[in-house]
Amino acid sequence: MIEPRQEAGVSEQKANSQIGREDQTALFSLYGMTPKVEAAVINALAEGQISRVRALVSPLHPADQADLIERLNMPQRKRLFTYMGSGLDPETLAFLDDDLLDVALKIMGAEGVAKALPELDSDDAVDILEEFDPEERDSILAAMPVAERLIVEEGLAFPEDSAGRLMQREVVVCPSHWTVGQTIDFMRSQDGLPEDFYAIVVIDPARRVLGQVMLSRLLASQRPVRMSEIMTNTPYQIPVSMDQEEVALLFKRYGLVSASVVDDQNRLVGMITVDDVVDVIEEEAEEDLMALGGISDVSIRSTLLETIRSRFSWLFVNLLTAIVASVVIGFFEGTIEKLVALAVLMPIVASMGGNAGTQTVTVAVRALALRQLSRQTATGFVLRELSVGFINGMVFAVTAGAISWFWFGQAEIALIMGMAMLANLIIAGLTGTLIPLALERFGIDPAVASSVFITTVTDVVGFLTFLGLAAMFLV
Numbered sequence: 001m002i003e004p005r006q007e008a009g010v011s012e013q014k015a016n017s018q019i020g021r022e023d024q025t026a027l028f029s030l031y032g033m034t035p036k037v038e039a040a041v042i043n044a045l046a047e048g049q050i051s052r053v054r055a056l057v058s059p060l061h062p063a064d065q066a067d068l069i070e071r072l073n074m075p076q077r078k079r080l081f082t083y084m085g086s087g088l089d090p091e092t093l094a095f096l097d098d099d100l101l102d103v104a105l106k107i108m109g110a111e112g113v114a115k116a117l118p119e120l121d122s123d124d125a126v127d128i129l130e131e132f133d134p135e136e137r138d139s140i141l142a143a144m145p146v147a148e149r150l151i152v153e154e155g156l157a158f159p160e161d162s163a164g165r166l167m168q169r170e171v172v173v174c175p176s177h178w179t180v181g182q183t184i185d186f187m188r189s190q191d192g193l194p195e196d197f198y199a200i201v202v203i204d205p206a207r208r209v210l211g212q213v214m215l216s217r218l219l220a221s222q223r224p225v226r227m228s229e230i231m232t233n234t235p236y237q238i239p240v241s242m243d244q245e246e247v248a249l250l251f252k253r254y255g256l257v258s259a260s261v262v263d264d265q266n267r268l269v270g271m272i273t274v275d276d277v278v279d280v281i282e283e284e285a286e287e288d289l290m291a292l293g294g295i296s297d298v299s300i301r302s303t304l305l306e307t308i309r310s311r312f313s314w315l316f317v318n319l320l321t322a323i324v325a326s327v328v329i330g331f332f333e334g335t336i337e338k339l340v341a342l343a344v345l346m347p348i349v350a351s352m353g354g355n356a357g358t359q360t361v362t363v364a365v366r367a368l369a370l371r372q373l374s375r376q377t378a379t380g381f382v383l384r385e386l387s388v389g390f391i392n393g394m395v396f397a398v399t400a401g402a403i404s405w406f407w408f409g410q411a412e413i414a415l416i417m418g419m420a421m422l423a424n425l426i427i428a429g430l431t432g433t434l435i436p437l438a439l440e441r442f443g444i445d446p447a448v449a450s451s452v453f454i455t456t457v458t459d460v461v462g463f464l465t466f467l468g469l470a471a472m473f474l475v
Contacts, residue, residue, distance in 0.1 A: 033064035038071060045072075045079050053083045066095035074103070081107045090116035094124040098131045105136060114143035117152070121194060123168035123276055126155035130165065163247050164240040166280065167261040167270030170194040173201045174227055176210055181223030183213075196273065198258045202231045207267045209237055209260050237262045240269055244280045249371060251277045284369070287447075317452055325350070325459035332467035335474075341408045342470050345417055349466045352396060353424035353458030360385050360432025361450045368440055369447075382433045389429025393422035412474055420466035427461045428454070 037056060044052040057065060057080070065088065069077055081088065081104075093116055096104060105113055117125040117140070129137050129152060137156075141149050151169050158164025172193060174183050183200060187193060199212045211231035221230050236259045238247055250256065251274060261270040329336070329346075336342050364381070367373045373381060401418030405411060435453050436446035 032060045033067045038068060041068060041080075042072070042076065045076050045083070050083045053080065054087050057084060058087050062089040062091035063095045065089055065092040066100075069104075070097060070100060077103065078107055090119035091124070093117075093128050094120060101128060101131050102136075105132065105140075110136070110139040111143045114140045118145055118148040121168045121170060122151050122155060123166060123270075123272075125152050126165055129156060130160065158240060161244045162240065163238045163242045163244065163261050163272060164270070166244050166247060166276050167238075167240070167272045168194065168276075169270050170197075171201055171260075171268065171271045172197055172199075173203050173207075173268065176202050176204070176226070176228040176231070178227050179223060180218060180221045180225045180227065180230070183218065183227060184223070194271075196275070197271070198273065200227070201234075201260055201268060201271070202227050203268055209234055209262060209266065209268050212260065234260055236260075237266070238272060239264075245284050245369075247272060248277050248280045248284065252281070318455075321452060321456040321459075324456060325463060328460050328463045329467070332463075332471055335467055335471045339413075339470065339474060341404075341410070341413055342467065345404060345413070346463055346466050348400060349417070349420045349424055350459045350462035352400075352421060353428045353462045354455050356389065356392065356425050357428035357432040357454035357458045358451060360389075360429055361436060361446075361454050364433050364436040365446045365450060368436060373437070378433075378437060382430070382437075385429040385433045386426065387429075389426045390422075392429075393425035396425065397422040413470075416466065416469045416473065419469060420462065423465045424458060424462040428458050431457045 037060075041053060041056050044056060057068065060068065069080065069092070072080060093101065093104060093113070108116075113128075117128065120128075125148070129140060132140065141153065144152070155165060155167075155169070170192070172187065174186065178186075197215075199214050200218060201212050202210045204210055210228075212234050213227055213231045217230055236250060236254060236256060238250065238259050238261045240261050240263050247259075251259070251272075257274045259272050260268055261272055263269050332342075363385075364373070367381070397418035400421045401414040404417040405414035408414075432454055435457070436450045439446045439449055439453075
């Protein structure tokens with residue numbers, strides 16, 4: 001919408017004043033699932049008002065219905081499913097967290113879930129089913145209609161985290177000799193079109209992809225125009241076996257909203273749309289975040305045993321690396337006994353190095369995930385981080401040295417503190433880049449292992465440098 005530009009002055013001040021008065025209540029008004037609605041549903045559930053619950057929940061978007069289910073406790077969830085029955089939008093299942101799908105299965109039963117899945121796009125149905133155990137999955141599939149079951153089973157046959165699992169089988173296609181008018185009339189006459197699609201795929205008789213026509217261009221063209229005249233070549237045809245992380249990178253790099261999925265013979269088998277890629281990006285980012293923290297995929301609803309198991313292994317690895325650092329300290333036990341100041345100051349050196357290394361590792365892991373690091377750019381990246389480590393090392397060496405001098409009144413301790421700080425920050429910058437690159441080269445996920453290695457290196461180097469210099473010049 002193009003509007004006349006407002007005069008600067010009173011109108012602008014009023015607008016700024018209005019923005020300043022907006023609070024969380026105004027933000028909640030953008031969503032159907034507000035605290036007021038949540039409280040009303042909970043009260044209606046408690047009082048057993050079935051019609052009131054249905055009147056409150058039915059108008060909500062499936063995402064809001066899923067949000068509501070996640071906020072309720074188990075008795076309230078059971079009551080909500082019972083009261084809503086078939087009134088609960090089947091698409092709600094697609095928005096539920098993975099751990100709540102098991103809850104939905106226990107409440108709805110295999111037949112209830114099987115009845116809901118055919119109402120969804122095939123990619124959503126596959127995404128939901130892959131979260132269940134094999135026995136649960138088989139019982140749900142057995143209760144589904146044959147036609148829908150075959151489509152879902154074909155999707156489940158593709159490798160996990162591949163484009164085949166991510167795609168939807170419902171695709172709007174047409175031959176190249178059709179006109180715009182024929183294509184529009186065809187779509188108007190069909191009842192089984194995908195709920196959301198952005199392009200028509202043009203294929204040959206062997207179902208090989210020739211091109212695609214965006215809906216915007218289709219609607220802007222005259223009816224007699226042939227589809228072959230307005231179609232664009234589709235260089236972004238995704239192999240059905242491509243990893244979903246590569247798919248997400250392709251969508252991000254080229255700003256795609258949809259892309260055809262083809263098999264080894266370049267025949268069309270499905271379509272991936274941007275809403276599915278958003279989920280992949282979120283999932284991959286969450287995995288990397290969890291990995292950097294040394295934990296697996298758990299949530300606030302995970303059991304006590306699951307949470308302990310997910311964290312134990314990396315805590316044990318950290319224990320071993322901490323022992324390595326302690327062994328280094330043990331080599332200088334006599335030096336520490338003679339100068340108490342060393343015991344006070346050495347954690348500062350190790351902590352600064354660890355934090356600096358973690359910062360560099362985070363940047364490196366992100367660059368690797370986005371395919372921003374190549375052989376040509378890696379050298380420049382390492383040199384840049386090395387320079388950052390040197391400059392920060394100089395600044396904090398002077399700062400830490402001055403604090404040490406003021407604290408203990410010994411210039412020698414201040415000098416050693418500064419030298420150790422400089423050395424550790426330089427090593428942190430260097431190893432923070434080289435460790436992820438080396439792990440990537442050996443086929444190890446840098447997001448999982450980098451933090452453990454960088455912490456060990458900076459601790460050992462920090463203690464060794466600080467205590468070694470102290471042993472040489474002070475004792």
